[in-house]
Amino acid sequence: MEQNEFSNLTDEQLLQYQKRVKQSNILTAFIIGVLIGVAIYSAVKQGIGFYTFFPLFFVYLLARNGKKQVKINKEINSRNSK
Template identity: 35%
Template sequence: MKPEHLTELSDQELLQKMKKLKTNKIIDAVLIGATIGITVYGVVNKGFGISVFFPLIVGYVIMRNSKNNELLYQEVQKELETRNSKQ
């Protein structure tokens, strides 16, 4: 979501967006932990192979998405702060 779209949202919608982003952060952390666990389990049992690299690729995609969500969270927080200072 681009910053200009954030200005179109109401305060309540921004708070809901922040809550959803916090929930997504927890889900991303669990998924990254699971992919790391699957990778370690695969290495211990079968050694290195394609089954080891697939969870690493999925974990990388989740981490990249998580970083984008963190930037969006910061933008929403800044927008809320600017709205509170205007009031």
């Protein structure tokens, strides 16, 4: 969702969306932890190679998607300041 789409949501819809994003952030953090663990295990067991960097690529993609929570928080803060 874009910033403009957040401004079209009601306060209740925005809070429900924020709750869903927070729940998905917990799952994302767990997956990132597992992928980093796999990368470390691979580096220790087989040395640095493809299987070390492959999980780290997915960590980057998952971390980049975390910016959605920041946009939602900005919209909620802007509505509370009005």
